[in-house]
Amino acid sequence: NKQVILKDYVNGFPKESNFDFKTNIVEFKVPGGSNSVLVKNLYLSCDPYMRMRMGKPDPSTAALAQAYAPGQPIFGYGVSRVIESGHPDYKKGDLLWGIVGWEEYSVITPMTHMHFKIQHTDVPLSYYAGLLGMPGMTAYAGFYEVCSPKKGETVYVSAASGAVGQLVGQLAKMMGCYVVGSAGSKEKVDLLKTKFGFDDAFNYKEEPDLSAALKRCFPEGIDIYFENVGGKMLDAVILNMRPHGRIAACGMISQYNLKNPEGIYGLSLITYKRIRIQGFNCFDYFDKYSEFLEFVVPYIREGKITYVEDVADGIESAPAALVGLFHGKNVGKQLVVVSPS
Numbered sequence: 001n002k003q004v005i006l007k008d009y010v011n012g013f014p015k016e017s018n019f020d021f022k023t024n025i026v027e028f029k030v031p032g033g034s035n036s037v038l039v040k041n042l043y044l045s046c047d048p049y050m051r052m053r054m055g056k057p058d059p060s061t062a063a064l065a066q067a068y069a070p071g072q073p074i075f076g077y078g079v080s081r082v083i084e085s086g087h088p089d090y091k092k093g094d095l096l097w098g099i100v101g102w103e104e105y106s107v108i109t110p111m112t113h114m115h116f117k118i119q120h121t122d123v124p125l126s127y128y129a130g131l132l133g134m135p136g137m138t139a140y141a142g143f144y145e146v147c148s149p150k151k152g153e154t155v156y157v158s159a160a161s162g163a164v165g166q167l168v169g170q171l172a173k174m175m176g177c178y179v180v181g182s183a184g185s186k187e188k189v190d191l192l193k194t195k196f197g198f199d200d201a202f203n204y205k206e207e208p209d210l211s212a213a214l215k216r217c218f219p220e221g222i223d224i225y226f227e228n229v230g231g232k233m234l235d236a237v238i239l240n241m242r243p244h245g246r247i248a249a250c251g252m253i254s255q256y257n258l259k260n261p262e263g264i265y266g267l268s269l270i271t272y273k274r275i276r277i278q279g280f281n282c283f284d285y286f287d288k289y290s291e292f293l294e295f296v297v298p299y300i301r302e303g304k305i306t307y308v309e310d311v312a313d314g315i316e317s318a319p320a321a322l323v324g325l326f327h328g329k330n331v332g333k334q335l336v337v338v339s340p341s
């Protein structure tokens, strides 16, 4: 059983050399009544939040994200098939998504809000690592529950071609909003406009003045900002928000590898402009997961919601795929195929 392990705690940007592989022997037997299942991992999801687990354990954030232990396999969201079951709700052959080890096989104890049985199999299975998994749920909850969107409003999404952003943009278009996204390459910007239906998009790396770029795209200002990157981008956005605007602070990937977070010059404007900034965690909305599936699966079947994935091949490619997120190497949702079936 090949496993990806963390070599030592990460400082600054994670590198492939922070990870290593080891193998262990898996017992192909799970005792009945143990509530555990042995699963074969098919897809692993590479997610920016995993960076928070790579640093030295910090007592102030320990409750939010359990740190990975050096020398031990890391873990994250994945899509898996049950091989042996000692759990009354799972039988051999069932498919599930949720937290598993970064390894070929895992023994897990399925838990509510951590593991979900896969019922709809007429859509690509890999979607449960992205569109129909944690990132999709994040887009859905973040947009509808946190942004309080209304038809005709202006919406800006950063890291817009990624796992979360590409769905947020499509949901906002379906609601009748004017939607602009930013991303870090021409290829990604083209995807936003041609594949996901954004009204406009720009490459933030080619804009010397982010505030001016936003002013160009939103001459009347921004009602809703779906925040994925933080830092200078957030500063520029606050300057361009409209009164009573809402900012859903989903994530701030530009800050995850910095020792000192970048300052926010325009924060005083949130009072004057009556802006609501709300952080949220998708985890708090997992009780809406069935509602999300009922909403989104028909749109996928009809081809009205689309999703782009960046698939790395084999568990050996997992560390490179994961660290690539922090350099924008992924085009669409980054996942790793461990085994196609």
Ligand code: NDP
Pocket: 047, 048, 049, 134, 135, 138, 159, 160, 161, 162, 163, 164, 165, 182, 183, 184, 185, 188, 228, 229, 249, 250, 251, 252, 253, 254, 255, 280, 281, 282, 283, 325, 326, 327, 328, 329, 330, 331, 332, 333, 334
């Ligand atoms: P993505 O698929 O968008 O991948 C990350 C992308 O971030 C990269 O491709 C890159 O795109 C961009 N990026 C990387 N470094 C920087 C930087 N320094 N400045 C600006 N952009 C950068 O990731 P996800 O869609 O999975 O996640 C997006 C955000 O949502 C993250 O902040 C993540 O932490 C957060 N999140 C929050 C959740 C919650 O519950 N609150 C749950 C899931 C995700 P580009 O080429 O465009 O720069």
